[in-house]
Amino acid sequence: MSNNGDDRFGVTPELMRQVIEEHRGIIRAGCHVPTRTEVATADPALLESALIDWWWESPTTLIPTRRQVDEVVAILQARPDADSEEIQRILKQAPTDADFG
Numbered sequence: 001m002s003n004n005g006d007d008r009f010g011v012t013p014e015l016m017r018q019v020i021e022e023h024r025g026i027i028r029a030g031c032h033v034p035t036r037t038e039v040a041t042a043d044p045a046l047l048e049s050a051l052i053d054w055w056w057e058s059p060t061t062l063i064p065t066r067r068q069v070d071e072v073v074a075i076l077q078a079r080p081d082a083d084s085e086e087i088q089r090i091l092k093q094a095p096t097d098a099d100f101g
Contacts, residue, residue, distance in 0.1 A: 005037035009068040019059050030058025039075045044086030048093075055095055066100045 002009075008016075011033040019031055030053045039047065051072065055064055064072075073094055081087055 002036065005040070006035050008033040008035050009064070009071055011062060011068075015061065019061055023059070028057075028059065029053040030056070030062060033062065033064075036071075036075060039072055040079060044081070044084065044090065048086065048090050051090055052093055055093070064095070066095075066097075069095050 016031055016033060023031075032050055033054050034042065034047065034050045038050070042050075054062065055069065058064070073091060076082060076087055076091055079087060
């Protein structure tokens with residue numbers, strides 16, 4: 001796991017731009033992968049939208065791996081507000097082993 005707060009779980013800004021360009025400049029759901037710092041500190045309402053879109057609506061080249069999801073979950077569980085209803089709701093929507101076949 002990277003300790004770089006600007007890291008987007010291994011997804012580069014260049015790859016996100018490439019995906020947007022491939023969709024004729026349209027930023028579709030799931031094209032934004034939050035940084036580790038965003039996952040650790042962002043307002044849960046904003047974070048929920050970004051994570052759910054990435055996990056469930058992303059274009060094929062941005063679909064998260066099991067490792068990426070596990071890292072996001074670990075950061076969410078380490079937040080000071082991890083027991084809050086909002087963070088628990090995000091955690092319940094994370095892909096599970098069954099989703100990775």
